[in-house]
Amino acid sequence: MIPEIGHFLLIVALGVAVLQFLVPSWGVWKRDARAMAVGQSAAQVQFALVFLSYLCLTWAFVQKDFSVTYVAANSHSDLPLIYRISAVWGAHEGSLLLWMLMLSGWTGAVSVFNRRLPADITATTLAVLGAISIGFLSFMLLTSNPFDRHFPVPADGKDLNPLLQDPGLIIHPPMLYMGYVGFSVAFAFAIAALVSGRLDGAWARWTRPWTTTAWLFLTMGITLGSWWAYHELGWGGWWFWDPVENASFMPWLVGTALIHSLAVTEKRGLLKSWTVLLAIIAFSLSLLGTFLVRSGVLVSVHAFATDPARGVYILGFLAVVLGSAFSLYAWRAPKLKSEGDLAFFSREGLLLLNNVFLVVAAAAVFLGTLYPLFVDALGMGKISVGPPYFNAVFIPLTAPLAVVLGLGMAVGWKRAKFKEVVRQLRWPAALAVVLAIVLPFLWVDGNSFAVFGGVLLGCWVLLTSVHDLWGRVRAKRSLLNGLSSVPRSVWGMTMAHIGLGVWVLGVAFVSLYSVERDVRLAPGESAELHGYQYFLRGVEPVRGPNYDADRGTVEVTRDGTSITILHPEKRLYRAQQSVMTEAAVDESPIRDLYVALGEPFDNGDWSLRMYYKPAMQLVWWGGFIMFFGGILAASDRRYRLAKLAQAPVEADGKVSA
Amino acid sequence: MRFLIPAALLVVLLVFLGIGLTRDPREVPSPLVGKPAPAFDLALLGEPQRYTQDDLKGRPVLVNFWASWCAGCRVEHPLLVKLAGEGVEIIGMDYKDTDEAARQWLQRHGNPYRRVVLDAQGTAGLDWGVYGVPETFVLDANGTIVYKQIGPMTEQAWTEKIRPLLQGQKS
16 A cells, blocks of 8 residues: 555645646746746745655565565665665666656755745746756656566565675765755756846856755765775775766766856856856756666666667756756857856856866767767667776876966966966975875875876975965964854855865775785685785684575784784675675775685685775775765855845855855 | 757757657667677687687577776676686677786676687677677677677676576577
8 A cells, every 4th residue: 555655645636746747837927926836836836846755665675575676676674774775776666766756855945045036036946946846757757767676576686786785885876966966956056047038147156055065965976986986896996987886977067167166156156058158067967877777878887777769868857957958058148147257267267167177077988988888879889988988188288277276276366477377376386296206105105197197286286285275264363253254155166176085095006006816715815915914713604684605704914913904705696696795995095905716616715805005094084074065165154144145146246256 | 049049959859859769879780680790710718729719609608798997797797606616607809908907807706607708809899799898798699690789788688688598599
């Protein structure tokens, strides 16, 4: 009964979504305040319906109701409760429901927090979000109903894909979807700006916290995904340039560009049509990512089960939503006038340059991801594009970005003097060079041109960020006074940039100085890697809830003192008979010691794969720091002040960037 | 006019995506299906003699192009090991790889291959029309290619396409 209720709630939600689209649209057209106001209540009702429906599916999983096809395909009676709850988004149908929950949640939030906006802007925004809801709800109901039943009821489920039975995977998809879906709000605001023809500093200020919030979730989602791949796939990598990874990375790049161009639009009233275009593209890429992942047009290691009918539906949906958005853009954007001139050597000039780099980098990833599809469509054969292309293209495009980033913070709005900036930044620059020479020797006991370059860029970003903050603090009477005068949005910006610097350092060290070794050990034997001794103490069989494992005990020592004891596992999941590697990692900011269990030999020996990975943790930390920076920036008090929401743009460029 | 550019690009993209939908990236575009296996004469891993296309004749076999550096190969590997355990003969073509890396990889992940042919230069891969590893060719007893799987071997491809083909061969 519960699954039928869930299904029914989704159908009602679709009806409400139709109302949410049509009534406010009509209201905007006829300038009818009551019709416009319907958007708010519809959005909140829709959220309640989708949330209850989501609970129904969760209930079916918790109760092990294997008469529901989706539950039977992705659960098992031995599956632990936490994974039964997260299995809701373990495959296509449930992921869509989670996506829908996020979308209705974002829409509900817009309806609550945007009470102070002009009624027609709110109404248009909610109508656009309603239209997107219609698309996803009908997609789910027509092609991918998670509540379908089947008979006869199987005795037990097929179990959740073992790859997904990992703590990282419990929170990775929700974070990622929050980010993806969050860009729909920026998109809806952009459409509202085009429809109303009003695009000013106030508009940018409404849009900024929403965009930053979507961005911070996406940042966290990507970081967690990478962390998961590192621990679960067992081959020590953390980014594979896989189409599914790229699908999340492209909106991130464009979203980052959007955050920066919104700053310019808010502060200077420039780059208006460009900002709107970025908002549309960021969401387009989110939808495209969905299409790529769901339709099976590209081969991916991560691919969900795919179905061409679903592909056709999403393609149609893409065509309608994006087709109307881009047509509207072509029609209305020429009317958006910039309020002034743009000098190249100014903060807005450098932010534009940063935008160009980010967008070109996104385009490069886009091209690499879709190139196999283009070549195939043109009948020129089938090819695959791998990491060599992405590394060759991506690194040269992002290195100048780091340089511009450091400059941009020191340069004022409107116009700046190059000499003055050079004078300000000479110490951070000199210190970055010294660190780039010294740090690699301390950290990885060596140096090379590549790692010098990487560390230089990372330190440059870190030092200029700290320098910028210090400059703001020093201008005040006392340290305490100075620190408390810095607004949260500036703390957020500084944190996000520091996160990037930390991330660059991590990437430079770990990609250039990782050491790996494969060995064959009998219990009691040891092997050496990079100054560490690995003793294989033994391998015992362990019985988990839904798997059987061989669990190794590996003691790591250095100069005779014990560092840690690691327990890598090789698991055989009983229901699917598939083998999974659980790597064991001793983590520290300086280095990771990573051990994965290979295959047993007939005489009781085991093969082991060992890695020494310097600064691996910095890659995740970078992501986490950016995430917290995003939280600080999005929660800045000026976004929450009622009277400011309608106030004209402040002239003071120091308030935020 | 320049404001129309994004819309125009979108149209181009949608057309390509539409064409992409009509094709299965794992499907056979191989002109070799129905033809005899291309000739090669290569060394084997850990065995002194050489191996040629003639050695593939006489019984149905799977010819799996793989490499120790290939991520997709790890994905399909457990399935290959399982199939080998069920008695399916799989010949591994170690594509653009080194002996040592291949040996270690097989040691670590298990060896499903009856023989491992060393195609270090990728010459056989070129003749066989390999676009990227992993790819698996299904050969009948006459040494004729009857099917080609692009990308990792899947449980579905095995039960729905390849096993029926092989069973057809035996009866």
